Amino acid sequence: MKSFTFAALLLGAFALSSFTGNPDGDKPEKSEGKNIVHYRIELCSYKNTVPVRTAEALREVNGVLPIKTNGTYTYYSAPCATEIDAAKELEKFQQMGFNEAKQVVQYNGNFITVEEYHKINKSKSEVRIWK
Secondary structure, X not given: OHHHHHHHHHHHHHHHHHHOOOOOOOOOOOOOOOOOEEEEEEEEEEOOOOOHHHHHHHHOOOOOEEEEEOOEEEEEOOOEOOHXXXXXXXXXHHHOOOOOOEEEEEEOOEXXXXXXXXXXXXXXXXXXXXX
C-alpha cells in the first residue's frame, strides 16, 4: 500500500510538472501602459497536493496556467477570445469534472471576477456631459 501511495504521489508530481508553463509560479509580467484583458476559467485551486484524478484532468487541458500565491496553486485555462467563449468553455470544464470552475478576467496581470471587470470597464468608458 505504501508503494502505491508513493507511486500515486510521484505520478501526480510528474503530471503537474509536465504541463506547467510558468516554472516559478509567479504572475505573468504586466504590459506597461496597456489594459490587457484575457477571459479565462479558474479550473481549481489547491494548497497542498493535487489529487491524482485532478492532475490527470489538468493534463488534458491545453495551455494551463498555474499561479502560486501565498502557498496556494491556482490553475487557469488558456485565454478565450471573448466573454461568451469563456462561458462556453466553463460548461466544458465543468463537464470534465472541474466542479468548482469559474469564469475570471485577467486584467493587467491580475485575476478578478467578471463582475469586477464590468464595474472597472463601465467606469472607464462612461462619459457624462453636464449642461
